[in-house]
Amino acid sequence: MIIGVAGLGTMGLGIVQTYAQAGFSVLATDAHGPARGSALARLAAALAPRVAKGAMTDEARDALLARVTVIDSADQFAPAALIIEAIVERLDAKQALFTALAAAAPEAVLATNTSSIPVHQIAAGLARPERLLGLHFFNPAPVMKLVELIGPVGCDPQALALARQVTEAAGKTVINAPDRPGFIVNRCARPFYGEALALLEEGRSPGEIDAAMQAAGYRLGPFALIDLIGADINLAATEGLSAAMGGHPRYHVFAALRAQVAAGALGAKTGRGFTFKGEAAPVPPDAASIVARIEAALVNEACWLLSEGGVTRDGIDTALKLGLNFPRGPFGMLDHHGAATIRATLAALEAATSLKGRYAPAPELAA
């Protein structure tokens, strides 16, 4: 089976590698000539560390590269059974591309890797909108196991089945996600950062908050994770979700995050961030209450998402464990703390906050 990939930037190239290393033939293109011209060399460079440490032979690398054909334009995608788009995050650009792809390959299943645009909006205007679905990979695509599969209302079940089958064959764990803002991971992750930023604004330090979370089994604390991904990316994701959710206080954009971006302290990419101030902080004496607070907010967000439909408890837990490296998913946290404790924690937070409604419990948590 032939897979198509449109867009050969960070994600597109990673998606090409994902399918090609699983044995699929891949057709790939980019609107930008130099991105097409350099694609195979960039792919070879991405594989070089594995070849160097003996995890991949020269022959396997060459065979993988031989399975990838860079084409000049979308017109040449006709042989592809599934075409995945990973171009610029703009609705008009994606719609124009999918119109061209639908004309070039009328029988192909079309998929978008969008992070933030509702999939049904991208599909609107296509002659056969039911052929378009979301396949949301995480960065770096060849490494991250999780892929969120988004089937908007009316999506063709056979299209969804094909996308799932080939993506699982490429070694991914595919989780059904609703066509709701942020899908699962980008939405359910918000409280991890949001509660940490709330604590920061209340006078706690990034070091002690991260230390508390790490002591509870999290590989990285919220601030280290912001620094790894980039405060600018985190701010854009938070602002995008806040706007998409009508400015609900659960998605409040904290001034501390805005200030960090304004100061250019974006994390790893600028060498300055929340956590780049020196040695790791000791675990604070009240670490358990920091963890309980952040986890209560994580549980509540997951319960709100669950109440909106299109997703299961297991799906959410798996998505957060694989997408964020969490030691347990929100429903694992709910089992651990118990609904009564979560309700009490949320009630205390609601009583103390000026962001009224931020901690209103989801129906799932009702006594």
Ligand SMILES: NC(=O)c1ccc[n+]([C@@H]2O[C@H](COP(=O)([O-])OP(=O)(O)OC[C@H]3O[C@@H](n4cnc5c(N)ncnc54)[C@H](O)[C@@H]3O)[C@@H](O)[C@H]2O)c1
């Ligand atoms: N970077 C991430 O962490 C991440 C994670 C998940 C999803 N996404 C989504 O994946 C998509 C791509 O993101 P990225 O980070 O790879 O971006 P990128 O800027 O690295 O790459 C985008 C590529 O698309 C090309 N392009 C632009 N318009 C095009 C068009 N009309 N036709 C063909 N190619 C075109 C550009 O030349 C560029 O090479 C976006 O929708 C983004 O939201 C990104």
